[in-house]
Amino acid sequence: MKKSIVSCVVTALVSAGIAGIGSAPAGAAPVSTYEQAASAPPQVDPELRNRVAGGGRVRVNVVTETRKEMPDAARSGRVLQTLSRLPVVTLSVDEAALERLTGLPGVVSVTEDRPVPPVLAQSVSLIGGDRTREAGMTGAGSVVAVLDTGVAVNHPFLRGRVVAEACFSPADPDYSASSLCPGGTDQQEGAGAADAESGPCADAALDCDHGTHVAGIVAGNGQNLAGAPAAGVAPAAELVAIQVFSKFESEDFCGPGAAPCVLSFTSAQLAGLDKVLQLKEAGTPVVAANLSLGGGRYTAPCDDDPRKQAIDDLLEAGVATVVAAGNDGFGDAVNAPACVSSAVTVGSTTVQDEVSGFSNRGPLLDVFAPGTAVVSSMPGGGWAPMSGTSMAAPHVTGAFAVLRQAFPGKTAAELEAAMKTTGRAIAYPGATTPRLQLDDAALGAGPGPEPAPAPTYDNWTSRAIPDPGVVESSIVVEGILGNAPANLEVYADVHHSWRGDLKIDLIAPDGRTYPLRAPAAGDDDDFIHENYRVNASSSPANGTWRLRVQDVKRNDTGNIFGWMLTVPQLTNWTRYDIPDRGTAESSIVVGGIPGNAPVNVKVYVDVHHSWRGDVKVDLIGPNGRVYPVLAPSPKDSEDIIHETYTVNAGSSPASGTWRLRVEDVAAGDTGYLDGWMLTL
Template sequence: MTQAVATQRVVVGYKSNTQESHSDKAAAADASGKGEDVGQRLRFEQRTPTGEVVFDLGAEKPKAEVAKILAEFRSDPSVAFVEPEIIMTSLAAAADPNDTEYRKQWDLFETAGGMNVPGAWQKSTGKGVNVAVIDSGYVKHGDLGANVKGGYDFITSDTTARDGDGRDADPADEGTWGAAADCGTEKNVDSSWHGTHVAGSIAALTGNGKGIAGVAGNAEITPVRALGKCGSGSSFDIAIAMLWSAGIDIDGVPANPNPAEVVNLSLGGESNGCPVYYQRTIDRMVARGTTVVVAAGNSNVDVANATPANCNNVITVASNNREGGRAFYSNFGSKIDISAPGGETRRGTDAPGSITTPANGVLSTVNAGKTTPTGAETYAPMMGTSMAAPHIAGLAALLKSAKPGLTPAQIEETIKKNARDLPGSCTGGCGAGIADAARTIESLGTGTGTDPTTPSPRVFGSTSTLRIPDNAPAVTSTINVTGITGNAPANLKVSVDIDHQWRGDVVIDLVAPDGTVYHLKALASADSAANIKTTYTVDASAEKANGTWTLRLQDQARLITGTLSSWGLTF
C-alpha cells in the first residue's frame, strides 16, 4: 500500500463487481461524495487502460490532506486499492562534455567495472530488436539517429511538456531545464538530454568512425517522451507510455507500429511498494514478451522504497563505479537483480553537484544546449543508475537478437547466471554481480542467429480487452495465425489473463480453425479465488496451425462480471 505524498491526482481501482468499475458516471459520483466527506473536490479525469479511475484534486494537496482522501477510499469495501500519483524523475547527474573517443568508454571494456561488451559483438549486435526508451524524448544526434525509429509524446501536462499540445506523435526533447524554485533544487537546472544519453548507451552507431559505441549498435530505438520540465513526469503518463511501447493499444493514440522487445525505464519515484496499476501494467507487458529494465534509483537506500524498481517482473539494475564497487549513490537491497556500469563523476564525500572525475562517468550522446536544443550535438559523461540500466537493456537486445525465442524471464535469468562478482565493495545487496556481456552471449551456444537445433517458438497474441458479461451467452476473441508450416504442436501453449473476482464462474474453450473445440476450463462454482492468469497445454497436433483460432469465454453464474485482458498461442 503506497503511503500518502503531496499530489494532485489519485488512482482508484474498484472491485470488478461494482458499478464504479465500469461506469464513469458512477465513479464520478462516488468520488464527489467522498470528497465532500473530507472537505475536498474530486473530479473524474480519465480511466486508465487497465481499468482504474484517475481523480483530479484541483491542485496539489499537501500530504496530510491526501492521507485523508486515501483513508476515505480505503474504508470503502467496494474499493480494491487507491494510490497517489507519483512524480517520477530521471535518475542521473549530468556532467560537462567530454571527448568522443571510444577508449574513454571504460564501461564497455575495462576488467574492473566494465561489462565486457566487445567480446559479445562477434555473435550479436542487436540487429532486429527494438528498444523503447521511456524518458525525456530524443534530440537529434548524428551518432544515433540512424537507429531511431518512430516514437510518441505521452506528457499530458502543458507545463511539464512545454510543447503545449498534450499527447502527440513528436517525441522531441523540448529541454528539461527549470528554475530552482520549480525543480525543488538549490540551483537552476540545465537541460540534460537524458533520454538521448540513455539511448546512446544502448544503440549509438558502432564502427562508424565517430563518437562512441552503443552496447547494441544495430538495435533500433523508439523514443517515448514522458519526462519534461525539471526532468519529471507523471506516473500515470509513464504507465500508459509503457503499455504503448509494448504494442498494447491505447484509446486515442495511434497503434505502435514497432512494438518493443525491450523497454528501458531510467526513472523512478519514492514509494514503499509497487503501485497496483504499475504492477498490472508490467505484467501485461511481460505477458506480451517485453523485457522491462528499470534503474534502481540514486538515493543510497533500500530499493524497496523506489518505484518502479520495487515492482516484480522487471530487471532492477544497481550502479557500479569504475573500480567495480557499488556507486555511492546507488540504491541496494534484495530487489536488485544485477549491477552494471553507472559511473561516478564525483565521490559521495565531494560537494553535491561537483564534477571531480568526469572520466569516471559514462560517456554518451547529448546536445550542447543549456535549455532548448541547439544545432551542436556533443557527448557528455553522466553518472547514475540511469546510466546502468541502458547497459542491461542493450544486453537484453543482444540476447533477443541472438536467440529471438527467449522470454523476459529467460533473459533475466541468463544475465544473472553469467554475472561476475563485484571486485569492489557492495553493502546492502547488489544482485547477482556485474553483468558480463560476452559470457552471457557465449552461454547461449548459438553463434549468430537462432540455435538451429532448438527452433524458437512462435508467439501469436491478442491484447484487445473483452468484457465477460454476467451469466450470459459466450463471448469470443480471435487470433489469426500465419506463417507456420504443417500442424500445430502436441504441446500448444494457450496463455490467458482474465480479471474475475470469482473465477469458478468462467468456462473457457479454445476453438481451432476447423471448429474443433478444446475444453480448457470447466465451471467450478466452489472456486471463489480471483482471476485466471495461467497457461494451458493442448494437444493440437491434429490441427492445421494456420488460420483463425478462437478463445470462447462464458460466465455461467450470477453477480460478477470479468474482463479478458490478453491471451496468446505459442507454437
C-alpha cells in the same frame, strides 16, 4: 494553489519523479528533492580523513539537503565550483574543514572529487560488450523503447535508428506543468514527437539531454565518428523514443532554486508503456523498455503500484521493463517503479566493480551494471559524462537486444535469468547481486563457479541501551582460518534519542577492544547507520565477536537495532590477454591498512586458457615478494581456472600495490586473465 492539490501532487511526484539526484534525471546528481534524509548523518568517504591528515587538502563535493544550506557549507573551504540549480558545492578542504562539514546541519554527503576516465567504451567493455560486438551480436533485429526526456533523433550516434516516436506530456496549470511535446499538445505521435531538440526541450535550461544520453548507452554507434565513444551495448538495435516528462515552473515541485525542471507523472508513464505494448502487438519487435526514473523508498515489492499491470502485460508480450533502482544510496531499498516485482531493477557499479555510492541496492535489486561517469550522446551532437542508476539501466536494456539476437527463441524472463546466472557476484552488506557480464551470457561461456560472496555475519535482535549503561550484542564467526582480516567491516544500526551520548566498541574473541565511535556532545541526531573499517588482524577470526554500546549520559534512551560483520573483497575485473609463452599482470591497490598482510590472504583467480596446464600464477606483494599461487601442470588440458587460493602473505605490507602475475610457460596455446579478487 490549494493545499489539498499540493499534498496530492507531492505524493504523486514521490512515486513518479526522476530516478536521479535532486530534481534532475537519475544520472545527474546525488540528492532527492522529495525524500531528503533530514535526520541522517552526513555520508562521508572513509578515506577522506586519511587524505587530509597531517595538513593535506583534498577536493570534495558537498551535497546539501537544499540550496539554502549551500552558503554555510561553502564557508567551510575554498570554493572551486557551484552549480546553477543543484545543491552541490565543490570545495578544497583541510582536516578542520572536513570535520566542520561532518557536523554541519543540512549536509547530506561529502565525497572526494575524484578524477576518473569517463569513457563509454570502458563501461561497455567491462560487461563484455566489445566481445559480443566482435562476434556480430549487436542487437540487430530488435527494437528498444526509451521512456525518458525525449531523444535527439538526428544525433550522429543515433541517426536513422529511431523508428517510432510519441510524446505523453500532461499540462496542468494547478501543478505549474506545461507540455514538452514539440506541437504544444498533451499528446503527440509520429516523426518529431519525441525529438529532444525540438519544442520546449530545445531550451538547454530544461536538461532534456537525459533521454539522449540513455539512448546512446543502449544503442549508440560511433563508427566513423571522430571523438565519439566506440558504441553502445546494442549498436544495431533500433529505438522507440517516448517523451514522458512535463515542464514544471514551481519550486513547490522542483525544489528551491531548481525551477523550471522536468518531472514525470505516473499517468504519462502508463501512457508510454501502453504505447509500447501497442507497437509490440502491431509487429514492432520491441524487446525491452527503459525507465530511468522513479522516487520513494521501498524495502518490499510494491505490487500495488499502478504501473504493475502495464509491466506485467509487456512481460507477457515478450518485452522486459528495465528500471533504474534510484540514486538515494539506500542499502536495503529502491525507488518506484523499480520496486515492482516483474520489473528488472538495475543498480550501479564503478569500473572497479564496487557499488556506486549513490546507488540504491538490496534484496529487490536484480542486476548491477556500470553507471559511474559514463560518456554518451547529448543534444547538439556532442558527448558528456553522467553518473547514476539511469546510466546503469540502459546497459541492461541494450543487453536484452543482444541476447534476443543470440537466443531468438527464449522468453524475456529467460534472457533475464541468463544475465543473472552469468553475472559477476557483487557482495555488499545484506545481499549479493550479479553484475551484468554480457559476453558470458550471449556467447555461451556460461557461469563458471563464482567466488563465494564476502562472508557476512549478522545479529538483528534488538537490545535496549540502559540510561546510562552498557549493552552488548554478539555474533559467532566460524569457518575462517587464522586471524581476522586487516579490513574487517562493521555495520552498526543503533537508534537513540541523542546519539552523541554513545560510545561504540567492537570486542574480538580474544577480548581485544577496537574503538568504533566516541561520544560527541553536540550530536543530537537520533540514529546511527554507519560502516566502520577495522584492522582486526591481531585477533582470531573465529569465535564470539561483540558490539558494545555505552550510553555515557542520562536522560536519553535507545537500542541496538542490529549489526553486521563483513569480510570485504578487493577486485580487478579488467581483462588482460596472456601471450603465448608470455606474461600478463593485473594489479589491485590497497590503502589504509597499517602493518603487514595477514597469513591467510585469499586470492580468487579467473583465467581462461586453451591449455590451462601451461599456466603459472604468482601473487606479488607491495614489497616485491613473490608468493606462488599455482604451478604448471602439463597434463591438465582443461581451459578454465575458477579457484580460490590461500596465501601466507604476512611478510608483505598490507597497503600498496598487489599484482597477480600469470605466465604461459609452454608454446602453442593462448588465453586471458579475466579478473581476480583479493581478500586481506
